[in-house]
Amino acid sequence: MDFFPLYLTVKVSLVSTVITVAVGCAVSLALARKVFPGKGVLDALVMQPLVIPPTVLGYYLLVAFGRSTGFGRFLGDTLGIELVFTWKGAVVAAVISSLPLFIQPARAAFEGVGADVENAARLLGRTEWQVLRTITFPLAWRGLLAGAVMSFARATGEFGATLMVAGNIPGRTQTLPIAIYDAVQSGDAQSANVLVAIITVFSFAVIYITGRFVRGGR
Amino acid sequence: MLELSLKKAFDGFSIDVGLSLGPELLVLFGPSGAGKSLLMKLVSGILRPDEGSVSIDSRVIFDSASGVDLPMRQRRIGFVFQDYALFSHMTVRDNIAYGAHGLSAPEARESVAVLVTLMRLGGLEARYPHELSGGQRQRVALARTLAARPRILLLDEPFSALDYQVREKLRADLLAIHELFPITTILVTHDLEEAFMLGTRVAVINNGRLEQVGGREDVFYRPATRNVARFIGMRNIFNGVVDGVDGGTIIMHNPDIGIVTAFAPPDARVRPGARVSFCIRPEEVIVVRPDRALGHMAMENVVEGVITSALAKGSTHILFLRVGASETLLKVEVPNFVRRKLALASGAATRVLLKKESIWVIP
CATH class of the missing domain: 2.40.50.100 (RNA polymerase II/Efflux pump adaptor protein, barrel-sandwich hybrid domain)
Structure with a gap:
């Protein structure tokens, strides 16, 4: 029994959740607070992964990061970041597909804080960063946590886009969902059952515990 | 001292107001939709005027001609919102102390203690806003604002969400506090009785323009325009x-x-x-x-x-x-x-x- 896929999935999901939360907070704050040209386009764009088939998404990423584009060559040759057929590629696939799941609750949470409360803090002499730290985030944290958990869960289950970008290299890029698919294909029912059981228990526990935490905080 | 002259145009509505205040309480009175709250937002910097200038104690905080537009945090304006905008994740004490920032810890504690007594909030320091009555919330909002030692006070319909009896008491409180801290204050209201009771001077606004600015007796007994006559009953x-x-x-x-x-x-x-x-x-x-x-x-x-x-x-x-x-x-x-x-x-x-x-x- 090879537990590398479990290890890789946890690693990819953790890293991708950190990136998703950071990028997602910036995007959802902008969507909730600012009026700027192209806002509608940005909104539609970050929501695309909800409706686009993961394989299509993966194909876009494969083409964008591959050696056939200037951007891909710039990433590889200048920055030394190889995304195609590496675990980092799996992270990018997970980030892109889980972003909308973070942005939706985060945006609603930021909108729920209300402009008056933030303006009150500004008028009491606080800088933008202080307002975010002492008012906006503390008031929005439930929504942000809910979004982060959903993103994490989405990242652990990511299959299509990951397969396209990172491939299925045992011991290098084979994540849990891909290993399950592999096990079923090769008739290894025992491995499939164990991995399915792990991911089921894990997913249920994460959602259940967070749900209690988010609701029962007050 | 507050000097302001502001213009802003929206779709189908525009505001163009000039006012000069000493260390007094001026009531800005007018029907809903007249531009009262809007003017408060323009003065405080929540909204940006198209043109004009605002100065407090001869310090320019906004001037479209010379490009001055101080951020809200540097304006030293005390603003009490209609729905108070209390920080629901903080206790009464923390809400008030939030305003007292920039002071040393003992000074801040002292300032909070004074305001708690003044606003009759003793015993409620550890409560959260959702555990307070409307009148108490309103007093916390005022205490928090005063803790920041503002140069001017803008009160946007501060009593409109309260019961009649509570409102009467708080109006009397406000007058007492204004005697104690004679800060230049603008109080926005659409309530005739409140305007009469609180305003030594009253500015009547309608459709984004001032119709009359004068002493209480002038406005209420000698209205300058037909609209003012209508608004004052x-x-x-x-x-x-x-x-x-x-x-x-x-x-x-x-x-x-x-x-x-x-x-x-x-x-x-x-x-x-x-x-x-x-x-x-x-x-x-x-x-x-x-x-x-x-x-x-x-x-x-x-x-x-x-x-x-x-x-x-x-x-x-x-x-x-x-x-x-x-x-x-x-x-x-x-x-x-x-x-x-x-x-x-x-x-x-x-x-x-x-x-x-x-x-x-x-x-």
Whole structure:
């Protein structure tokens, strides 16, 4: 029994959740607070992964990061970041597909804080960063946590886009969902059952515990 | 001291206001949608004016000409929001202390303690906003604002969400606090009674423009425009054409009411033929007893009419008197005993007197 896929999935999901939360907070704050040209386009764009088939998404990423584009060559040759057929590629696939799941609750949470409360803090002499730290985030944290958990869960289950970008290299890029698919294909029912059981228990526990935490905080 | 002159245009609405305040409490009074809250947002920096300038104690905080636009945090403006905008994740103590930042810890504690006592919040320091009554929340909001030692105070309909009794108490509190901290204050309200009670000076705003700025007595008894007369509860507002001006007396006529004599408004030039408005408060209209001959004192401004309806209003009655050929109604407020004695009921022909000194003429 090879537990590398479990290890890789946890690693990819953790890293991708950190990136998703950071990028997602910036995007959802902008969507909730600012009026700027192209806002509608940005909104539609970050929501695309909800409706686009993961394989299509993966194909876009494969083409964008591959050696056939200037951007891909710039990433590889200048920055030394190889995304195609590496675990980092799996992270990018997970980030892109889980972003909308973070942005939706985060945006609603930021909108729920209300402009008056933030303006009150500004008028009491606080800088933008202080307002975010002492008012906006503390008031929005439930929504942000809910979004982060959903993103994490989405990242652990990511299959299509990951397969396209990172491939299925045992011991290098084979994540849990891909290993399950592999096990079923090769008739290894025992491995499939164990991995399915792990991911089921894990997913249920994460959602259940967070749900209690988010609701029962007050 | 606050000097402001601001303009901003939106789709279908524009505001253009200039005001100058000393260390006083000015009431900004007007109907909803007049631009009251909008003006507060423009002064505080929540919204950016198209052009104009704002200065507090001679310090320019906004000036479109020279490009000055201080961020909200540097303006030193105390703002109490209509719904208080308390920080729901902080206790009463932390809310107030949030305003007291920049002080050393012992100074901040001292400042919070003083404000807690002043605002009668003792014992509530560890509560959260959702555990407070409306009046308590309002006091926390004011305490938090005062903790930041603002140069001016903007109060946006601070009492509108409260019960009548609570409101009365808090208005008295506010006046006491203003005596204690004589900070330049603008209080926004659409409540006539509140405006009268709190404003030593009153600015009347309508449709984004100031209609009149003056002392309480001026605005309430000598409205400068027909709109102001309407907002302050003048009910009998009629059109008149000037027939002549003789010294301080003006003679006008209205097709339904007839010839009306009144005192001319001070420093207004009205010429014969000019169109004016004149008004009289319902409680100042005098009903003349039909069995008495009119003395020469009462020869002016006698109006005949028929009562179309009578409404009980506590200790008085409101009578609507149809005068003249058209549908012009004169509203008359009489004490109940007068109505009984003179049998003033619907359908009764009635003679009233509009005393010269009770009529206010608007050029």
